[in-house]
Amino acid sequence: MAREIAKAYEPQQIEPRWAEFWVKEALFKADPNAEKHGKVFSIVIPPPNVTGSLHIGHMLDHTEIDILTRWHRMRGYNTLYLPGMDHAGISTQRVVVRQLAEQGIDYRKLGREEFEKRVWQWKDESGGAILRQMRQIGESCDWSREKFTLSPELSRVVREVFVRLYEENLIYRGHYLTNWCPVCLTVLSDLEVLHEERQGHLWHIKYPVAGTQEFLVVATTRPETMLGDTAVAVHPEDERYEHLVGKKALLPLMNREIPIIADEMVDREFGTGAVKITPAHDPNDFEAGRRHHLQEIDIMTDDGHMNAAAGAYAGLERFEARKKIVEDLKAQGLLEKVSEHTHAIALCERSKTIVEPRASTQWFCKMKPLAEPAIAAVERGEIHIVPDNRREEYFNWMRNIRDWTLSRQLWWGHRIPAWYCQEHQHVTVARETPVKCSTCGSQNLTQDPDVLDTWFSSGLWPFSTLGWPEATPDYKTYYPTSLLITAYDILFFWVARMIMLGIHFTKQVPFRAVYLHSLVRTASGEKMSKSSGTGLDPVVLNQRYGTDAMRFCLASMAAPGTDIVLSDDRLAGARNFANKIWNAARFLFMNLDKFEQGGTTLEELAAPEVRAKAPYAFNGGVPLVDGWLFARLADTVALVNNALANYRFHEAAQGVYQFFWGDFCDWYIEWVKPELQNVDRERAAVAWKNLFAAFDAALRLLHPLMPFLTEELWHQLPQRPGTKSIALDTYPEPRPDWKNAAALEQFALVQEVTVALRNIRAEMTVDAKKKLAAEFSSADGKTRSVIESNCEGIVRLAMLSELKISAGHLPQAGGIVRSTSQFNVRIAHSAEVVDIAAEKLRLRKEIEGLEKAIASKEKQLGDATFRSRAPEKIVRGMEATLTEQKLELQKLRKRLDELDKAA
RNA sequence: GGGCGACUAGCUCAGUUGGUUAGAGCGCUCCCCUCACACGGGAGAGGUCAAAGGUUCAAGUCCUUUGUCGCCCACCA
Numbered sequence: 001m002a003r004e005i006a007k008a009y010e011p012q013q014i015e016p017r018w019a020e021f022w023v024k025e026a027l028f029k030a031d032p033n034a035e036k037h038g039k040v041f042s043i044v045i046p047p048p049n050v051t052g053s054l055h056i057g058h059m060l061d062h063t064e065i066d067i068l069t070r071w072h073r074m075r076g077y078n079t080l081y082l083p084g085m086d087h088a089g090i091s092t093q094r095v096v097v098r099q100l101a102e103q104g105i106d107y108r109k110l111g112r113e114e115f116e117k118r119v120w121q122w123k124d125e126s127g128g129a130i131l132r133q134m135r136q137i138g139e140s141c142d143w144s145r146e147k148f149t150l151s152p153e154l155s156r157v158v159r160e161v162f163v164r165l166y167e168e169n170l171i172y173r174g175h176y177l178t179n180w181c182p183v184c185l186t187v188l189s190d191l192e193v194l195h196e197e198r199q200g201h202l203w204h205i206k207y208p209v210a211g212t213q214e215f216l217v218v219a220t221t222r223p224e225t226m227l228g229d230t231a232v233a234v235h236p237e238d239e240r241y242e243h244l245v246g247k248k249a250l251l252p253l254m255n256r257e258i259p260i261i262a263d264e265m266v267d268r269e270f271g272t273g274a275v276k277i278t279p280a281h282d283p284n285d286f287e288a289g290r291r292h293h294l295q296e297i298d299i300m301t302d303d304g305h306m307n308a309a310a311g312a313y314a315g316l317e318r319f320e321a322r323k324k325i326v327e328d329l330k331a332q333g334l335l336e337k338v339s340e341h342t343h344a345i346a347l348c349e350r351s352k353t354i355v356e357p358r359a360s361t362q363w364f365c366k367m368k369p370l371a372e373p374a375i376a377a378v379e380r381g382e383i384h385i386v387p388d389n390r391r392e393e394y395f396n397w398m399r400n401i402r403d404w405t406l407s408r409q410l411w412w413g414h415r416i417p418a419w420y421c422q423e424h425q426h427v428t429v430a431r432e433t434p435v436k437c438s439t440c441g442s443q444n445l446t447q448d449p450d451v452l453d454t455w456f457s458s459g460l461w462p463f464s465t466l467g468w469p470e471a472t473p474d475y476k477t478y479y480p481t482s483l484l485i486t487a488y489d490i491l492f493f494w495v496a497r498m499i500m501l502g503i504h505f506t507k508q509v510p511f512r513a514v515y516l517h518s519l520v521r522t523a524s525g526e527k528m529s530k531s532s533g534t535g536l537d538p539v540v541l542n543q544r545y546g547t548d549a550m551r552f553c554l555a556s557m558a559a560p561g562t563d564i565v566l567s568d569d570r571l572a573g574a575r576n577f578a579n580k581i582w583n584a585a586r587f588l589f590m591n592l593d594k595f596e597q598g599g600t601t602l603e604e605l606a607a608p609e610v611r612a613k614a615p616y617a618f619n620g621g622v623p624l625v626d627g628w629l630f631a632r633l634a635d636t637v638a639l640v641n642n643a644l645a646n647y648r649f650h651e652a653a654q655g656v657y658q659f660f661w662g663d664f665c666d667w668y669i670e671w672v673k674p675e676l677q678n679v680d681r682e683r684a685a686v687a688w689k690n691l692f693a694a695f696d697a698a699l700r701l702l703h704p705l706m707p708f709l710t711e712e713l714w715h716q717l718p719q720r721p722g723t724k725s726i727a728l729d730t731y732p733e734p735r736p737d738w739k740n741a742a743a744l745e746q747f748a749l750v751q752e753v754t755v756a757l758r759n760i761r762a763e764m765t766v767d768a769k770k771k772l773a774a775e776f777s778s779a780d781g782k783t784r785s786v787i788e789s790n791c792e793g794i795v796r797l798a799m800l801s802e803l804k805i806s807a808g809h810l811p812q813a814g815g816i817v818r819s820t821s822q823f824n825v826r827i828a829h830s831a832e833v834v835d836i837a838a839e840k841l842r843l844r845k846e847i848e849g850l851e852k853a854i855a856s857k858e859k860q861l862g863d864a865t866f867r868s869r870a871p872e873k874i875v876r877g878m879e880a881t882l883t884e885q886k887l888e889l890q891k892l893r894k895r896l897d898e899l900d901k902a903a
Numbered sequence: 904g905g906g907c908g909a910c911u912a913g914c915u916c917a918g919u920u921g922g923u924u925a926g927a928g929c930g931c932u933c934c935c936c937u938c939a940c941a942c943g944g945g946a947g948a949g950g951u952c953a954a955a956g957g958u959u960c961a962a963g964u965c966c967u968u969u970g971u972c973g974c975c976c977a978c979c980a
Binding site: 580651 | 906907908909914915916917919922923924927928929930933934935937938939940942943944945946947959960961973974975976977978979980
């Protein structure tokens, strides 16, 4: 049975073949009876980029999610993804608006309905593109229009939730100061505003006091807002200004009389100690305005220009207006001075323009009543946040939570289910479009033009997608979900809100655990993000290195706590590992041909039931190397299971890497090579059976991390009729009969001896192909017998012609000796191929290190307090090591001595 | 202004509750194109764990201070 396998692993030939399968079969059809045994694993997937392209940062979520889902699936859990495919929000709207603008179309002229149609059209195209890309990189994702947040089903849920919150008085409409983005043309929630330190100016402006010759000097960073001033405030106990309180100031440029008031909020130390009050354009001033019943004058248009209230400055852009105002003030001699001033400015997260604080009427959600149960749930451990330190961040934010501005002045999103009657502006909030005003009965209603914040509907995701408020089978089985994985930067936007809304509406937590992973950065350290376009393209990386390599690389770097810096070197390393697996498989199948010529088939050697019974014995005992390999496998399985259970992906990756490459390839395969060709066909058959069993277990072990490669190779092994995928097979469990401490210890000795002999070889300047005679000695009979029975392998792997075993001393002269406390090995050779000076140097260095170690240990062991306080185990261990080290030191000194004498 | 994180080999990073000579990958040096694999094999070199102090029988690991870098939060005009 010849198998055509290319020399190097070529992911392009394999991955597209399997991608379709993942999506359709492997993960969504779990064991239907699993939930009866309480084995259910459901996971919430963060929504990918809505702007039409994938990026690597997003791939980390999906890699981790996919690893865990496959792992659970193989362990018999009923698994479910809750695919999050879309946010309804401003990013989407901006993309489409831009596209329309490029075609010369003003979206506002299109009208709302037509605009929505265009967005859907774009989403079908770009969403379909995402799907194709995701399949290309092997992501399992159920992408369908039905799952969009804006689908009719989910829209109904959003409306239901809004109405319920309104009825509970948790949603209210209010006139407040909000963050306004003049580019996005909408309000922003506090979370959507970034702060940045910038060098700015502090303008000191003289306001004449009415009826006097005096001036009151105020300091401001935003002079243009003075057009909307309705007061000047000073501290009530400030003697400098005491006499002015109650008088009027004359607002320059506008010639408007405004009151001079006293308010505690004023900091006497800052600036001049006098503050201009602009209630419509500053948060502090807004509060002050309320306290003193001041008029609010909004001086700006939506897009950041001065409006009619700005008098002569109407029509000017806000920063143009600032310039002009400063010039005019200067011309009138009212600008006292300008000083440098660094301050934090507020920027719109998306457009990076300076946010304008503006008083307006918006919908808000009261957060305190929602936050309290959400805090308690995490405190009680009903939701487990990993890593731990993020818990504190969560608590901090939740305890200082402020009301949430829900409404957005956009066209793309869930429309707010509120209607106003033309006559009295009464508000009617309803699940279905109302026919008359609930207050006055007017039939002249118009719906609120605004939509809800993206995160409002996203916050409902874990239950809205499962059929809530109906108690559907999905909802009953999968809710609360097991886990949410996402990057930590989204904790407040999404995670916290899911928790709050989930608990409020379902009386249950939405997920049992939240794993917050690191951010992926580019080699230059930039944070990869959707909106800034700094992400690497996973499809390109996929083509270059392969999906499995990319996944493995991400997993191996995903240690919690620190950010991931992705580099070509690292990816290449993972690619090399994939290739190593590929070539190990190639070896298995290629050499099998030789064996098969004798009439035995692959089916007989590697059938699933045959593999299940390994390790096989020969001549009444399992060969040492097989016992060792399966013991190592058992350890690795335990390590990987434990690592994945604790979201320690890097440990899992490192564990399988070490096992497959270090143990399986470097030692096991090399060791059993001759046995596979053994003329004793019974011996050969045992070797093959064990090899296939080990390989099969290794593939299953690797599968969650490298699904495509393992799938392909697994299909080359004989399988039971009807089996479809390795993903539906079982995950290796550490079987008790695999544990074998003796084999671990004995083979470690064999390895140590082999390495010591190779080391001597490498020190000698001899032809690499020349086989050398070597000697082994040990005072311990057991040690000698282990080496004796594994002599052949050592001779072969250390390139020897023979290995003599004895109990006596091995002289240094005429060769090189290596020794441990347990044994000595020696390769004899003529003096000219040995660099005596280098050997002496090496010996001295080793002696020095040992002396240091021995001294520190002797000191510690000589300390009575140490002996009385340290655990017995530690003391005993140290004593044993000390004895060994002393013996080694003795041997080293003797060798050095011999060399000195010879010279 | 508050809070958090990082600082370990030339580079990128591991190091779970403090415990016996601190690990990996890449890079580097030397030897090998040995019939699975040069995306490979073999053997090495390389670290006073950012600095100082403290707790302890014992500190990379816990505490304090300092330095450098990064992140998040915050209405001081």
